[in-house]
Amino acid sequence: xxxxxxxxxxxxxxxxxxxxxxxxxxxxxxxxxxxxxxxxxxxxxxxxxxxxxxxxxxxxxxxxxxxxxxxxxxxxxxxxxxxxxxxxxxxxxxxxxxxxxxxxxxxxxxxxxxxxxxxxxxxxxxxxxxxxxxxxxxxxxxxxxxxxxxxxxxxxxxxxxxxxxxxxxxxxxxxxxxxxxxxxxxxxxxxxxxxxxxxxxxxxxxxxxxxxxxxxxxxxxxxxxxxxxxxxxxxxxxxxxxxxxxxxxxxxxxxxxxxxxxxxxxxxxxxxxxxxxxxxxxxxxxxxxxxxxxxxxxxxxxxxxxxxxxxxxxxxxxxxxxxxxxxxxxxxxxxxxxxxxxxxxxxxxxxxxxxxxxxxxxxxxxxxxxxxxxxxxxxxxxxxx
Ligand SMILES: *Cc1c(COP(=O)(O)O)cnc(C)c1O
Numbered sequence: 001x002x003x004x005x006x007x008x009x010x011x012x013x014x015x016x017x018x019x020x021x022x023x024x025x026x027x028x029x030x031x032x033x034x035x036x037x038x039x040x041x042x043x044x045x046x047x048x049x050x051x052x053x054x055x056x057x058x059x060x061x062x063x064x065x066x067x068x069x070x071x072x073x074x075x076x077x078x079x080x081x082x083x084x085x086x087x088x089x090x091x092x093x094x095x096x097x098x099x100x101x102x103x104x105x106x107x108x109x110x111x112x113x114x115x116x117x118x119x120x121x122x123x124x125x126x127x128x129x130x131x132x133x134x135x136x137x138x139x140x141x142x143x144x145x146x147x148x149x150x151x152x153x154x155x156x157x158x159x160x161x162x163x164x165x166x167x168x169x170x171x172x173x174x175x176x177x178x179x180x181x182x183x184x185x186x187x188x189x190x191x192x193x194x195x196x197x198x199x200x201x202x203x204x205x206x207x208x209x210x211x212x213x214x215x216x217x218x219x220x221x222x223x224x225x226x227x228x229x230x231x232x233x234x235x236x237x238x239x240x241x242x243x244x245x246x247x248x249x250x251x252x253x254x255x256x257x258x259x260x261x262x263x264x265x266x267x268x269x270x271x272x273x274x275x276x277x278x279x280x281x282x283x284x285x286x287x288x289x290x291x292x293x294x295x296x297x298x299x300x301x302x303x304x305x306x307x308x309x310x311x312x313x314x315x316x317x318x319x320x321x322x323x324x325x326x327x328x329x330x331x332x333x334x335x336x337x338x339x340x341x342x343x344x345x346x347x348x349x350x351x352x353x354x355x356x357x358x359x360x361x362x363x364x365x366x367x368x369x370x371x372x373x374x375x376x377x378x379x380x381x382x383x384x385x
Contacts, residue, residue: 008320039244054239058179058192080110112140130159133290158292186250188243208237305383
């Protein structure tokens, strides 16, 4: 057995990141300033996006994105139930109603047919999530949106580097929000960005900076002026130069990170595919997943052990895992406010009951991967039905 615990998703911070953060701390500007501008420009180049704003989280991006789209009280927004709570919480923040929709059995992404059935005269927007980094069926969702005059904003927290029919997620003109949280494919510790049409992104930037029509850097820079006006009551969501210092180098390393993630995914698939009692994650032919998560589902009919016990047994063998996610319609707030039953999103509820996420990050060695597979083989062989 391993001598040390294998953490589920540690950050991969290098010397370049550390040096850039120190450079920022030694400079005269530690909050939104030149490094944030440089990171935004670098992200824009990377995505091929019309515009990008750096923010202090993806949640902030989703919030100001909805505000920029004018979504508010009386509106309904379609949200997949299989997601992190933030995707639905932001809809509550703007006073609209998140309508929780079931997911496809293979990808656990928003099911376009279930979304079509959930549309009412109040529906204003669709907020799909690229779950685990696998792009959602954007063609089907945009066709649906066009038919009903809806906005589409993507929760792309998992999806930096993911491609749909060859195009990078984040390269389109609709809004897409990315996360640079500590566990995501690249990190600024906390942080995020919003990509999309320049006018929408500028409106979102103003919502994220007190509703000021100029940002602090422009005000205090020699070329700027002290004058600003508040045009709406905004929020305080700006990215700092300390965060951007990390991001500049994380983005440089993204390609190498993704190469390693794919190697790990291939190694897991080759070995775990032989165990009949597991359902492995898929990659549809028209997409390239960013492989943020490696989500397994147990086949309960073939096992005498449940998901919770498998997680405990893995922990006893020094392997860290996690579960993504308890579906939003099963959280007490949403269950009680809207009266959801687990069976309202049956695919999400069923997947939740038998899923677990294995470690997947660029720091994994071949030995680590073999340890994870060996531990799972051990546990599952001993508990076959
Ligand atoms: C991480 C995550 C978020 C929130 O990202 P933050 O940067 O932590 O705000 C939103 N949606 C999904 C699906 C996530 O996984």
